[in-house]
Amino acid sequence: MSSSVSLVMHLLLFTVHGLLSCSAATDTLIPGRALAQNDKLVSANGKFALGFFPSGSKFTNNTYLGIWFNQVPELTPVWTAHRDKPISNQSTRELKISTDGNLILLAQSTVIWSTKANITTNSTVAVLLNSGNFVLRNSSNSSQTFWESFDYPTDIALSGAKLGWNKITGVDRRLVSRKNSADQASGLYSSGMDSDGIGQQVWNSSVVYWSSGAWNGKFFSSEPEMAAGSSEVTYTYFKSDQEAYFIYTIMDDRIIMYNVLDVSGQRMMRTWTGKNWNSLNTVPKSKCEIYATCGPFTICADNGDTLCKCMKGFSIKSPEDWELEDTSGRCIRNTPLNCGGVNRNKTGIADKFYSMPGTRLPPNRKGIINASSADECAQVCLSNCSCTAYSYGTGGCSIWHDELLNVAMDNNNGQTLSLRLAAKEVQSSKTKKSIGKIIGSVVAASIASIGLIILLLILISRKKKLSIHKVDNCQGGVGIISYKYVDLQRATKNFSEKLGAGSFGSVFKGRLTLLPLQ
Numbered sequence: 001m002s003s004s005v006s007l008v009m010h011l012l013l014f015t016v017h018g019l020l021s022c023s024a025a026t027d028t029l030i031p032g033r034a035l036a037q038n039d040k041l042v043s044a045n046g047k048f049a050l051g052f053f054p055s056g057s058k059f060t061n062n063t064y065l066g067i068w069f070n071q072v073p074e075l076t077p078v079w080t081a082h083r084d085k086p087i088s089n090q091s092t093r094e095l096k097i098s099t100d101g102n103l104i105l106l107a108q109s110t111v112i113w114s115t116k117a118n119i120t121t122n123s124t125v126a127v128l129l130n131s132g133n134f135v136l137r138n139s140s141n142s143s144q145t146f147w148e149s150f151d152y153p154t155d156i157a158l159s160g161a162k163l164g165w166n167k168i169t170g171v172d173r174r175l176v177s178r179k180n181s182a183d184q185a186s187g188l189y190s191s192g193m194d195s196d197g198i199g200q201q202v203w204n205s206s207v208v209y210w211s212s213g214a215w216n217g218k219f220f221s222s223e224p225e226m227a228a229g230s231s232e233v234t235y236t237y238f239k240s241d242q243e244a245y246f247i248y249t250i251m252d253d254r255i256i257m258y259n260v261l262d263v264s265g266q267r268m269m270r271t272w273t274g275k276n277w278n279s280l281n282t283v284p285k286s287k288c289e290i291y292a293t294c295g296p297f298t299i300c301a302d303n304g305d306t307l308c309k310c311m312k313g314f315s316i317k318s319p320e321d322w323e324l325e326d327t328s329g330r331c332i333r334n335t336p337l338n339c340g341g342v343n344r345n346k347t348g349i350a351d352k353f354y355s356m357p358g359t360r361l362p363p364n365r366k367g368i369i370n371a372s373s374a375d376e377c378a379q380v381c382l383s384n385c386s387c388t389a390y391s392y393g394t395g396g397c398s399i400w401h402d403e404l405l406n407v408a409m410d411n412n413n414g415q416t417l418s419l420r421l422a423a424k425e426v427q428s429s430k431t432k433k434s435i436g437k438i439i440g441s442v443v444a445a446s447i448a449s450i451g452l453i454i455l456l457l458i459l460i461s462r463k464k465k466l467s468i469h470k471v472d473n474c475q476g477g478v479g480i481i482s483y484k485y486v487d488l489q490r491a492t493k494n495f496s497e498k499l500g501a502g503s504f505g506s507v508f509k510g511r512l513t514l515l516p517l518q
């Protein structure tokens with residue numbers, strides 16, 4: 001349908017329904033009219049709607065101007081005008097054509113977004129097309145488009161939209177993931193075309209974690225499932241010195257489908273089944289191949305029920321972010337390292353290492369260190385406060401600084417990553433592991449005045465008999481004294497009165513008749 005026809009239709013509707021046209025479905029915004037609060041434009045085929053929608057998050061009251069599938073009951077935004085500058089839902093807001101012919105979005109009478117197109121006339125109209133493309137064009141010539149939403153995609157490419165670049169107009173159409181599953185704000189993943197016209201997925205504009213391979217006339221070499229194809233979708237690829245783009249086209253207009261780069265950095269097609277969204281053709285196949293998809297200090301596991309887990313010694317920082325799949329700063333250290341960070345402390349107990357076998361090592365290692373043994377490698381790591389892990393294997397000694405990203409389970413080709421933790425964190429895990437092996441040395445603190453002692457059991461040895469000796473005390477405090485197991489058995493009445501359990505092990509009440517001082 002040409003624009004002049006739709007404009008005439010729109011004017012007819014406007015004349016006939018008068019003020020009712022606010023809620024009547026029209027696909028065109030004309031100068032002098034504004035789209036406010038609860039108004040919407042609906043494409044002529046009824047498939048898409050444009051208006052203000054709530055973020056849908058229980059954590060924010062944000063509102064966005066955007067486009068969604070009009071026939072899908074579950075709100076599914078496909079485009080957002082101002083994703084990084086949300087409007088509070090308390091603000092009055094309107095979209096209109098300004099005196100210079102551009103579209104402007106006002107919140108509390110302040111312009112927060114505009115199309116900024118190079119227009120030499122103010123006789124423009126904005127139309128929501130059947131494809132879901134929102135275009136600003138010459139009101140008397142529908143072929144003359146000044147601006148279109150397809151040139152500024154958010155995280156979704158609709159059927160018929162170009163993905164790629166044009167050196168003449170300067171547009172580079174790439175999908176940028178959302179920061180989390182509730183907000184529309186930009187995340188760190190993007191998907192577009194490199195200078196050779198090869199599709200790629202990139203983390204933080206710097207790390208390419210997936211490449212489509214070259215176009216062979218029918219499909220991209222890394223996406224052979226495109227060849228299987230279907231009569232419902234056709235592909236167009238174009239490449240010249242000035243322009244490179246890729247388009248998919250759905251042949252049957254009744255099919256509701258889109259291509260999205262999701263919060264986790266995975267790209268896929270989604271189709272509406274009538275009840276829910278069904279995902280297909282995901283790239284990359286495995287989520288753990290996506291750079292940093294779980295965030296720093298996590299382990300990614302594709303085969304388990306949870307994709308992301310915090311590493312040993314780390315805990316989920318914000319359950320809200322975790323729920324929303326926000327990848328930034330998900331896991332935080334339980335106990336600060338003895339050396340480094342704000343808790344720099346050179347006098348305490350040295351940090352320890354926790355071994356993680358079967359691990360895909362993180363990238364960005366700090367080179368191979370000249371070390372002839374695992375111990376030497378560990379020492380190199382300990383000597384620098386920003387070192388967080390090392391690995392000693394066939395390739396020699398590697399160390400990592402700061403955040404560990406992209407660590408995944410790999411039972412086939414995995415190696416052992418030794419994670420630097422505060423000594424306390426590593427000891428507590430050993431305690432748990434050796435329970436059942438019965439006994440070891442015991443640290444006892446005595447409260448002589450009331451004759452009671454609380455025994456703290458640290459199970460670190462298989463030896464059942466220990467000779468009494470004074471352990472060297474590096475901190476210059478109260479000496480550590482070890483007792484024979486039988487003495488402790490007697491003092492605690494065979495460990496009958498358990499007082500509780502701490503991170504070092506179980507605590508029992510006991511009475512010593514004689515303190516073996518030397």
Ligand SMILES: *[C@@H]1O[C@H](CO)[C@@H](O)[C@H](O)[C@H]1NC(C)=O
Pocket residue numbers: 058059060061
């Ligand atoms: C959202 O707005 C309501 C009132 O309109 C307020 O009570 C609530 O606290 C707000 N929620 C957030 C997360 O700002």
Ligand SMILES: *[C@@H]1O[C@H](CO)[C@@H](O)[C@H](O)[C@H]1NC(C)=O
Pocket residue numbers: 061089090
């Ligand atoms: C803002 O959002 C909150 C919660 O989503 C809702 O209760 C409130 O009515 C909204 N306010 C406006 C003005 O839309």
Ligand SMILES: *[C@@H]1O[C@H](CO)[C@@H](O)[C@H](O)[C@H]1NC(C)=O
Pocket residue numbers: 031032098099100122123
């Ligand atoms: C278009 O611009 C002219 C002057 O440049 C102005 O008189 C007229 O009101 C404008 N029309 C609209 C709809 O803004």
Ligand SMILES: *[C@@H]1O[C@H](CO)[C@@H](O)[C@H](O)[C@H]1NC(C)=O
Pocket residue numbers: 118
């Ligand atoms: C805007 O369009 C005019 C006329 O077509 C042209 O001379 C000018 O360079 C353009 N400006 C920009 C920023 O593209």
Ligand SMILES: *[C@@H]1O[C@H](CO)[C@@H](O)[C@H](O)[C@H]1NC(C)=O
Pocket residue numbers: 119120121138139140141144
């Ligand atoms: C808009 O289209 C009309 C009719 O084709 C033309 O006369 C006019 O110059 C166009 N406006 C601009 C700014 O190109």
Ligand SMILES: *[C@@H]1O[C@H](CO)[C@@H](O)[C@H](O)[C@H]1NC(C)=O
Pocket residue numbers: 141142143144145
């Ligand atoms: C409408 O615009 C297109 C593209 O700018 C142009 O090729 C065509 O000649 C214009 N038509 C008229 C009637 O001016």
Ligand SMILES: *[C@@H]1O[C@H](CO)[C@@H](O)[C@H](O)[C@H]1NC(C)=O
Pocket residue numbers: 204
């Ligand atoms: C992304 O890159 C920028 C600079 O290129 C850097 O400052 C920022 O820390 C990076 N973000 C993350 C999460 O690493």
Ligand SMILES: *[C@@H]1O[C@H](CO)[C@@H](O)[C@H](O)[C@H]1NC(C)=O
Pocket residue numbers: 343344345346347348349
């Ligand atoms: C360093 O550690 C020692 C022993 O653990 C402690 O007494 C001291 O307060 C700590 N100093 C700082 C600055 O944390």
Ligand SMILES: *[C@@H]1O[C@H](CO)[C@@H](O)[C@H](O)[C@H]1NC(C)=O
Pocket residue numbers: 370371
């Ligand atoms: C590695 O270290 C050993 C002694 O620690 C030294 O003899 C050797 O020259 C070093 N090799 C390199 C390449 O630095």
Ligand SMILES: *[C@@H]1O[C@H](CO)[C@@H](O)[C@H](O)[C@H]1NC(C)=O
Pocket residue numbers: 366383384385386401
């Ligand atoms: C620790 O490593 C960082 C990063 O490589 C470096 O800037 C710093 O100088 C090192 N510190 C020491 C004490 O070697």
